[in-house]
Amino acid sequence: MHLMHAILSPKGFNRFVSRWIGALWAVTLLMLVIGLPWALVVAPTDYQQGESYRIIFLHVPSAWLSLMGYTMLAGLGFVVLVWRVKLAEVMAEAIAPVGAAFTLLALVTGSLWGRPMWGTYWVWDARLTSELVLLFLYLGWMALSQAIEDRRAAAKACGVLALIGVVDIPIVHFSVEWWNTLHQGPTITRLDRPAMHLSMLAPLLWMYFALFTYAATVSLMRARDIWLEREANHPWVAELMRTGAVPGGPDSPARPGPPIAPRDLTAGA
Amino acid sequence: MTPRQRRLLGAFAVLAGVATAAAVLLSAVSENLLFFYTPSQVAAGEVPADRNVRVGGLVVSGSIERNPDSLAVRFQVTDMARVVSVSYQGILPDLFREGQGIIAQGRIDANGVLQATEVLAKHDENYMPPEVAATLAMKGEGPLAPVHMNANPADARPASTQP
Numbered sequence: 001m002h003l004m005h006a007i008l009s010p011k012g013f014n015r016f017v018s019r020w021i022g023a024l025w026a027v028t029l030l031m032l033v034i035g036l037p038w039a040l041v042v043a044p045t046d047y048q049q050g051e052s053y054r055i056i057f058l059h060v061p062s063a064w065l066s067l068m069g070y071t072m073l074a075g076l077g078f079v080v081l082v083w084r085v086k087l088a089e090v091m092a093e094a095i096a097p098v099g100a101a102f103t104l105l106a107l108v109t110g111s112l113w114g115r116p117m118w119g120t121y122w123v124w125d126a127r128l129t130s131e132l133v134l135l136f137l138y139l140g141w142m143a144l145s146q147a148i149e150d151r152r153a154a155a156k157a158c159g160v161l162a163l164i165g166v167v168d169i170p171i172v173h174f175s176v177e178w179w180n181t182l183h184q185g186p187t188i189t190r191l192d193r194p195a196m197h198l199s200m201l202a203p204l205l206w207m208y209f210a211l212f213t214y215a216a217t218v219s220l221m222r223a224r225d226i227w228l229e230r231e232a233n234h235p236w237v238a239e240l241m242r243t244g245a246v247p248g249g250p251d252s253p254a255r256p257g258p259p260i261a262p263r264d265l266t267a268g269a
Numbered sequence: 270m271t272p273r274q275r276r277l278l279g280a281f282a283v284l285a286g287v288a289t290a291a292a293v294l295l296s297a298v299s300e301n302l303l304f305f306y307t308p309s310q311v312a313a314g315e316v317p318a319d320r321n322v323r324v325g326g327l328v329v330s331g332s333i334e335r336n337p338d339s340l341a342v343r344f345q346v347t348d349m350a351r352v353v354s355v356s357y358q359g360i361l362p363d364l365f366r367e368g369q370g371i372i373a374q375g376r377i378d379a380n381g382v383l384q385a386t387e388v389l390a391k392h393d394e395n396y397m398p399p400e401v402a403a404t405l406a407m408k409g410e411g412p413l414a415p416v417h418m419n420a421n422p423a424d425a426r427p428a429s430t431q432p
Contacts, residue, residue, distance in 0.1 A: 044398035045398065045399065046399075047397050047398060047403075047412070048364065048412070049364070049392060056396070081276055081280045082273060082280055116362075116363060117390060118364075118389045118390055118391065118392070119361075119390055125304040126302045126304065159280075160283060163280060163284055166284075166287075167287050167291040171295070179299070179302045179303050179304065180304050180305045180307070182304055182372060182389060182391055184391065184392055185394045186394060187396065195394045195396070196395070197397040197401055199398065200397070
């Protein structure tokens with residue numbers, strides 16, 4: 001219980017993230033430094049698509065993360081609606097733009113891949129359309145969150161929206177099986193063995209974990225900042241500003257940082 | 270019932286309601302979500318005439334006839350059950366070849382030939398190095414194995430897939 005509180009409280013979360021964020025960045029960079037050359041140079045060319053298929057190492061992890069991000073928004077929304085957990089509110093707010101970015105990346109890389117392979121940048125087939133809907137669901141979530149001033153009320157409204165929108169996730173995933181699409185069927189998540197040679201599958205999974213680590217790192221940093229902003233008037237934040245752990249305090253050394261609202265400064269006085 | 274239980278029930282109700290609505294909606298519009306028709310659907314008369322339609326299938330091995338003086342090309346697509354002839358004039362995508370899954374868009378004329386205005390290549394879900402694909406094709410397996418209609422697969426000559 002003590003450990004739970006140490007991480008779940010705003011102050012404990014701040015300390016936890018601040019302590020581990022450097023290590024998380026190191027792991028992220030290490031995985032990318034290994035993964036990118038592996039995927040873009042070492043992995044063999046494809047029998048059919050030659051070198052062009054290598055965009056898969058960015059496209060597929062992005063698409064997976066886009067689905068995972070919204071699933072997490074819905075799960076966190078559920079927790080917010082039922083148990084009113086503040087950490088869930090903050091994490092959802094932190095994850096949303098990261099998921100939206102990966103959705104956009106999946107759409108753009110897919111489009112660039114489609115032009116040489118399929119012969120078109122875009123078609124309105126079920127897979128592409130449902131993924132585009134997912135981008136709008138993310139954007140709608142973010143717009144709704146910004147439209148409501150009260151953070152707790154915003155989290156509740158967004159939780160309902162995420163629970164409604166999550167229905168798109170199975171549609172994206174199964175679209176290639178339920179309907180005829182231009183997009184090909186599943187390569188890896190199918191019942192028999194993956195339709196990808198191990199020499200390509202291994203770097204693909206590696207790149208997925210690398211980008212997952214990146215997404216988690218960025219989300220945790222965002223969550224930490226969102227919580228600092230929310231609790232800007234609380235004594236523990238003022239204390240952090242005074243010691244210089246957070247920029248903006250009266251005694252903090254001059255360094256670049258986001259502009260601090262006046263009330264944040266008065267909180268430290 | 271405590272407020273928390275009521276909220277739990279409410280959240281589940283939202284999920285169940287949305288899932289039901291989506292299932293009903295999708296099953297209602299399922300037909301319109303098909304990106305293309307299969308040759309079997311064309312043969313069964315499910316495809317509207319005088320309308321722009323897309324037909325998808327594999328290019329039958331040995332069916333490609335190119336006009337040496339123009340970009341005109343004729344070929345057949347199959348879903349391994351029925352065949353549709355396609356006539357097209359224009360640049361084909363890089364992946365277009367025998368055995369490849371393609372989607373042709375156009376009108377089906379009185380002779381049952383699809384007069385295509387656009388041909389898209391539908392690459393498959395297989396990824397492998399060229400050597401592996403070649404080895405599989407030698408055994409008459411894998412994505413590079415030839416696609417024949419009304420032919421015994423045992424007769425398929427691996428050499429016929431080589432460009």
